[in-house]
Amino acid sequence: QVQLQESGPGLVKPSQTLSLTCTVSGGSISSGDYYWSWIRQPPGKGLEWIGYIYYSGSTYYNPSLKSRVTISVDTSKNQFSLKLSSVTAADTAVYYCARGPTVTSNWFDPWGQGTLVTVSS
Amino acid sequence: QSALTQPASVSGSPGQSITISCTGTSSDVGGYNYVSWYQQHPGKAPKLMIYEVSNRPSGVPDRFSGSKSGNTASLTISGLQAEDEADYYCSSYTSSSTPQVVFGGGTKLTVL
Numbered sequence: 001q002v003q004l005q006e007s008g009p010g011l012v013k014p015s016q017t018l019s020l021t022c023t024v025s026g027g028s029i030s031s032g033d034y035y036w037s038w039i040r041q042p043p044g045k046g047l048e049w050i051g052y053i054y055y056s057g058s059t060y061y062n063p064s065l066k067s068r069v070t071i072s073v074d075t076s077k078n079q080f081s082l083k084l085s086s087v088t089a090a091d092t093a094v095y096y097c098a099r100g101p102t103v104t105s106n107w108f109d110p111w112g113q114g115t116l117v118t119v120s121s
Numbered sequence: 122q123s124a125l126t127q128p129a130s131v132s133g134s135p136g137q138s139i140t141i142s143c144t145g146t147s148s149d150v151g152g153y154n155y156v157s158w159y160q161q162h163p164g165k166a167p168k169l170m171i172y173e174v175s176n177r178p179s180g181v182p183d184r185f186s187g188s189k190s191g192n193t194a195s196l197t198i199s200g201l202q203a204e205d206e207a208d209y210y211c212s213s214y215t216s217s218s219t220p221q222v223v224f225g226g227g228t229k230l231t232v233l
Contacts, residue, residue, distance in 0.1 A: 037222075046124065047159075047167065047210050049222040060221060096166060106155035106214040106222065109169035109178065 002027040004097050004112035011118050012091075018084040018117055022097030023077075030055040030075045035101050037108060038071060038082045040093040048093075052101065053080055087119045125150065125211055125225035132231040138199040141228045143211030144192060149223055151192035155214035158187060158196045161227075162207045170209075171196060198230070206232040 008020035022036070029036060037052040051061035053071045061069050070083040084091060094116050100108035126144040133139040143150065143158075150156055156174045159167035169178055171187035174194060184205075186197045194213070198205055211225040 046227040047212075047224040049212075049224060052222075062221060101155075101214070101222070105173055106153075106212070107157040107169055107172035108159075108167075108212070109172075111166040111168075114166050 002099055002110060004099065004110060006095060006097050006112045006115040008115060008117070010116060011120065012087055013121050014088055014119055015086055018082070018087050018091060018095075018119070020082045020095055020097075020115065020117070021079050022081070022112060023079050024099075025078070027099075029073065029078050029080065033102060034099050035060075035103070036073070036080045037098045037100055039096045039098055039108070039111075041096070041114075042090075042093040050082065050084075050095075089119050091117070092119045093117060125213060125223055127209075127211060127225040127228045129226075130229045130231065132233055133198075133201045134233045135201050135203065137201050138197060139201060139230065140198075141196045141209055141211075141230070143194040143196070143213075143225050145194075145213055145215075145223070146192055146217075148217045149213040149215035150189065150194050150211075152216065153214050154189070156187070156189060156194040157212045158185075159210045159212065160205075160207045161210065167210060201232055203232050206230055 012018045035052040038050040053059045068085045073080040094114040096114045098108040098111040158171040161167045174189045175187040215223045
């Protein structure tokens with residue numbers, strides 16, 4: 001079964017760039033049936049969709065974050081990555097990667113375990 | 122991009138049924154059968170419980186059901202169990218601008 005695992009620094013300084021990678025195992029990111037997503041959750045708050053990427057490199061971003069977000073894919077490593085620039089304390093959150101949506105529907109499954117990124121000097 | 126509207130909290134006793142609503146607009150919930158529901162226990166990742174309004178993934182108990190009427194989707198849990206106590210989030214495709222995704226604010230379910 002497909003599993004996802006986030007990795008990257010847990011602490012980022014204000015104004016710097018947050019960088020995370022999601023490694024997919026148990027399935028190919030190039031299968032073509034799914035997009036691959038980043039979703040975040042500030043402490044004690046709800047879920048916020050950040051964006052998703054297709055294996056071909058096509059991307060869709062949350063308009064509220066679009067100017068600061070870049071999602072990329074490395075099919076040779078079965079990974080996709082998130083970069084969020086000019087971070088502030090408001091970007092402190094648990095960041096999840098997830099499989100989905102599908103090319104014909106709109107759900108996310110499975111999710112990675114999540115990684116807490118704290119923005120602080 | 123506005124979040125979908127969910128009640129902040131609901132509660133019920135073991136064995137009872139509860140319903141969580143998720144209200145959007147004709148650009149999201151009302152316009153597409155692409156509503157999904159997620160269960161999240163404290164410190165854990167969300168888990169898909171319902172997709173495409175009313176479909177259950179393999180392994181999800183049939184106590185969980187979904188429906189939609191107009192711009193409001195609903196998640197019903199029957200025969201409440203202690204393990205159902207968690208946060209629940211709805212999500213929908215939205216066409217309000219570029220194709221994208223919107224989540225509800227989440228509902229805390231307490232099993233009394």
